Amino acid sequence: MSGTSTGLMPPADAVTPVRHPEAPAPGELLGAHYGQCFGCGGGQPHGLQLEARAGDGVSVTAEFTVRPAHQGAPGLAHGGVLATALDETLGSLNWLLRVVSVTGRLETDFLLPVPVDTVLYLEAEVTAVAGRKIYSTATGRIGGPDGPVAVRADAVFIEVKVDHFIENGRPAEIRAAMNDPDQIRRVRAFEVNP
Numbered sequence: 755m756s757g758t759s760t761g762l763m764p765p766a767d768a769v770t771p772v773r774h775p776e777a778p779a780p781g782e783l784l785g786a787h788y789g790q791c792f793g794c795g796g797g798q799p800h801g802l803q804l805e806a807r808a809g810d811g812v813s814v815t816a817e818f819t820v821r822p823a824h825q826g827a828p829g830l831a832h833g834g835v836l837a838t839a840l841d842e843t844l845g846s847l848n849w850l851l852r853v854v855s856v857t858g859r860l861e862t863d864f865l866l867p868v869p870v871d872t873v874l875y876l877e878a879e880v881t882a883v884a885g886r887k888i889y890s891t892a893t894g895r896i897g898g899p900d901g902p903v904a905v906r907a908d909a910v911f912i913e914v915k916v917d918h919f920i921e922n923g924r925p926a927e928i929r930a931a932m933n934d935p936d937q938i939r940r941v942r943a944f945e946v947n948p
């Protein structure tokens with residue numbers, strides 16, 4: 755059973771997550787955090803183009819339709835693509851906390867095969883916060899939002915500053931992002947202290 759790895763257990767001093775007062779309202783579409791993101795960007799034709807919405811508390815929902823480009827076995831989604839869908843949904847929780855964080859650890863259970871053309875109904879929530887560590891969990895259901903859980907994950911995201919991307923990203927893409935007013939707006943929208 756998942757959720758028991760040492761790195762995924764919140765420490766004793768972890769606190770309950772708090773939804774930022776300026777977080778998008780429940781039901782609001784969050785939009786892509788970066789147009790070239792493989793998980794959510796519109797600029798990646800074979801990407802997941804996952805659309806997440808704010809939920810209640812510190813939670814989000816998202817939908818992802820498995821396309822032929824996402825196959826691993828004939829007619830079935832690749833496990834890495836499903837893990838990406840979970841990772842992306844968990845990453846969009848950043849908008850609710852208004853912090854920038856990156857995946858530190860992602861532990862995934864694959865419970866049911868997911869055929870091409872299936873819509874994966876995803877839900878994610880932050881369960882605890884300890885310093886820069888953000889503990890979260892996600893499920894992906896098939897057959898409808900209340901259908902059986904096909905995939906699930908537990909994760910620890912680590913809060914970073916925007917400098918994390920500027921210092922580590924390839925310069926060409928960083929320059930392009932810094933020159934894109936929409937990108938700057940998006941980053942500011944989920945970073946309290948830019």
Ligand SMILES: CCCCCCCCCCCCCC(=O)SCCNC(=O)CCNC(=O)[C@H](O)C(C)(C)COP(=O)(O)OP(=O)(O)OC[C@H]1O[C@@H](n2cnc3c(N)ncnc32)[C@H](O)[C@@H]1OP(=O)(O)O
Pocket residue numbers: 761762787788793841842845846848854855856857858859885886887910912914916919920931932941
């Ligand atoms: C300009 C464009 C901006 C675009 C915005 C895009 C937003 C992105 C959206 C998301 C897109 C989708 C999502 C994606 O795809 S995000 C992409 C995939 N993830 C990454 O690339 C992350 C790569 N890793 C790193 O860069 C570093 O290792 C990080 C930054 C994570 C930590 O290195 P750093 O030197 O900063 O920190 P630290 O080592 O002092 O650790 C600090 C604390 O954290 C704890 N810890 C660390 N690792 C782990 C672990 N694996 N499990 C459990 N705990 C871990 C550690 O024990 C310590 O705890 P404590 O001692 O305090 O108790």
